[in-house]
Amino acid sequence: MSEVHVARRALLRERCSATAAKDGPPDAVLVTRPANIRYLTGRPPYGAALLIGPDGIDTLLGPASDDTPHHEPGSHHDDELRTGRLSNPEGDTAVAAADLAATAGARLLAVEEHHLTVARHRAMASVASGLRLAALDSPVEAQRVIKDDEEIAALRIAAEITDQALGELLESILVGRTERHLALELERRLIDHGAEGSAFPTCVATGRNSGLALHRPTDRRVEEGDFLSVRLGAQYHGYRCQIGRTFVIGTAPEDWQVELYDLVFAAQRAGREALTPGMACSDVDRATRQVLKGAGHAEALGPATGHGVGLEIGEDPRLSPGAMGKLDACVPVTIEPGVHLPGQGGVRIDDTLVVRPAADGGPELLTITTKELLAL
C-alpha cells in the first residue's frame, strides 16, 4: 500500500504545481480533512495535518497524545513520509504545520478552506508571517473519485458483509421489535462479519416512518402490515458502502404498497441503467427522478438521488439536478430514490454500484440482496 500513497501524493503535488491561481502555484500544500489525509497516507487521520512540503518532503503531524493507533489494518511502512507529534498538548497541528512550512522556505501555502475553520485559518496566518495562505480547491477529493482495484475490492467486501448482515436479519422474527433494536442488531451483525464498524448510522424505519431518508430509529415496534425500510452499510479497510431495502411485514402487501414499491423500483432501475461512463451526473439523476415525477411524486424526492462512496459515505460525484460533470469508469456510486407519503409511510431502495463500460458488462452491482418486494 505504501507505494500507492507515495504516488497519490506525487500526483497531488503535480496537480497543485500546475495550478493557474492568481498568486501562482503554491509551493506547499496543507491537507487537514481526515478522509483526505487517510487517502494520501493510509494513516489514521485523527487531529492530524499533512504537509506536502516545499522541499519535496511530506510530513504528517499528529497531536501530542500518544494514544491513537499508528497503523491501520493492512497498512505498511511508508519510508517517504515523515511523521511527528506536537510537544504541546494544547497545540494545533495545522498551525504547527504552517510554521514548519514557513521554516522550510514556503511562501505560498495552499490550504483546505472548505475544511479549516476561520479561527484555525487565522491562527495559521498569524504564526507564520512570511507565509501567505491560498485556497486549495478540492484536488484530493477530485483524485478520490475514480477508485483503483484495491479500493474497489475493499468496497466489494464491505458490500458482501452488508448483504450478509441484512440477509440474517430477514430470517429472524421482526414483528414486535423496535426500530432501535433492529438497528443495533444490524450493526452487531456487520461487526460479526468483519466490518470495522457501520459506514453511517443504521436507519430502520417502520410504518409511517418508513421511506424517510434520514429517520433515526425510535422505540416504535414493527407491526403487521407495516412497510419496513432499512438502510445500512459496512466499513471495511476504511471504505464505506450503502444498501437500502423496503419490505412488507406480515401476510400480503396492500395495493397501495405494491404500487408504490413498483414505482420506486422502476425509478431506481432507471437510475442504475443510466450509469455509464461519460453520462452526465445530472442525467443519471433525471433518469431516476422523472419516473417518480411522472407519477406525481416529484415533491417526495430529496435533493439528490445518489452520490459517490469511498472513504466517506457521501463523496463526489453527487447525482442531483444541479450536479456538474460526467461519470467515469471505476466510480462507485449509490442509486437511492425513495418516496415517503406523510402519515402513511414509504419506500426506499438503495444500491451501491461501480460504473463500468458496457463492454465490461455495464454497472457492477455490489449490494446484491434481492429487490423483490418481500413479505416477511
Added chain:
Amino acid sequence: MSEVHVARRALLRERCSATAAKDGPPDAVLVTRPANIRYLTGRPPYGAALLIGPDGIDTLLGPASDDTPHHEPGSHHDDELRTGRLSNPEGDTAVAAADLAATAGARLLAVEEHHLTVARHRAMASVASGLRLAALDSPVEAQRVIKDDEEIAALRIAAEITDQALGELLESILVGRTERHLALELERRLIDHGAEGSAFPTCVATGRNSGLALHRPTDRRVEEGDFLSVRLGAQYHGYRCQIGRTFVIGTAPEDWQVELYDLVFAAQRAGREALTPGMACSDVDRATRQVLKGAGHAEALGPATGHGVGLEIGEDPRLSPGAMGKLDACVPVTIEPGVHLPGQGGVRIDDTLVVRPAADGGPELLTITTKELLAL
C-alpha cells in the same frame, strides 16, 4: 422547555450587545455550531443556522430536505422562534441567514469563527455586501457551562442508565469475548435502558490495550489475568455522561496490577476532592496529576484529566495544566486520570460529577458504579 430557550436567547442577545468589540456591538448574531443551536432552541440542529436578528426576531433556518424530525423528545412549541427551510436544495443555511440578516437591516453580524469554515464564511461575505462579519467569541459555550436543574436531571438519568448497562455486563461471562463485542453489548444495553444512544464511541480495552484513553475496540479477546478497561456513557435528552472503570479478569490480581490501580484511584480521588466552587480548573488538574507524577507516571498522562459534559461530551471547562478560569457550582465535569504502561496495559477511572459547595455536601457523584478493584 420553550421559555427556557427564549430566556437563553435573550441572555445571548444581551451579552452580545454589551460586547466591547472594536467594531462596536454586533446587531445580529449567527449561531451554526450544532450543540449551540440545540441549546438555544431545543430543536435538532442538523445543517441548520440560527439567526438572532437585528429586529428582535429569531429565525431557525433548516436545509431544504423535509426529512429531519421537527421536535426532539420533550420539547414544546416555541412561539417566539420563526422557522424556515431553504427552497434551494443545494443552498447553505448560513449563507441564507446572512442574506436574511442584511435584509432585516443588520450591518454587523457576529459569527462563530471557531465553527464556520473559511469557504462558508467567504460565501456569506459575498452574498450580503452591506453586511460586515465579526467574530463571536464563544458566548453560547460560556452560557452552557453552568447547568440548570433540568439539564442536571437529564445528566443524572444518563448516568443511571450508564451504571445499569455497565452493571449488567459485569454479571456476564467476559473471558473469550472480543473488545468489539463487549462494546456493542454495552451500547445495546444503554439503548435497552432508555438512552437515545451512546454519548461517544464505547471503548473496551483488554490486556495490553487496557488503560488507553482513545483505544478503539479490536478483535482481541478477554483473557485470564487481563486488565479490562471500559469507558461508556449514555445520551439522554441530548445530555451526555461518561464513566470509566478498570477490572481484573480471573482469580486474583497481580501485585503490579493492584499497585497501579491503587495509584490511579488515589489520583482520581484527589481530583474529585478538589472539585469545589471557586477552585481553579488548573488546580483540579494538578491535584490529580501530582499523585501520578509523584509515582513517576507523569509521562503517561494525557493533556487533560477531566472536562465538562453536557450537550457535547467534551465541553468547557477543561481540566488541564494550561486551563484558565475557575469552577462554579452546578458545573458537571469528568475526573478521568489513567496510566497506560506500553506493552503491559493500564488503568483508567472516569467519573462524572457535578460541582457543589461543601454546604450542599460537596461534589455530586453521578456515576455510582463501585471503584473497588473487582476481579471478574
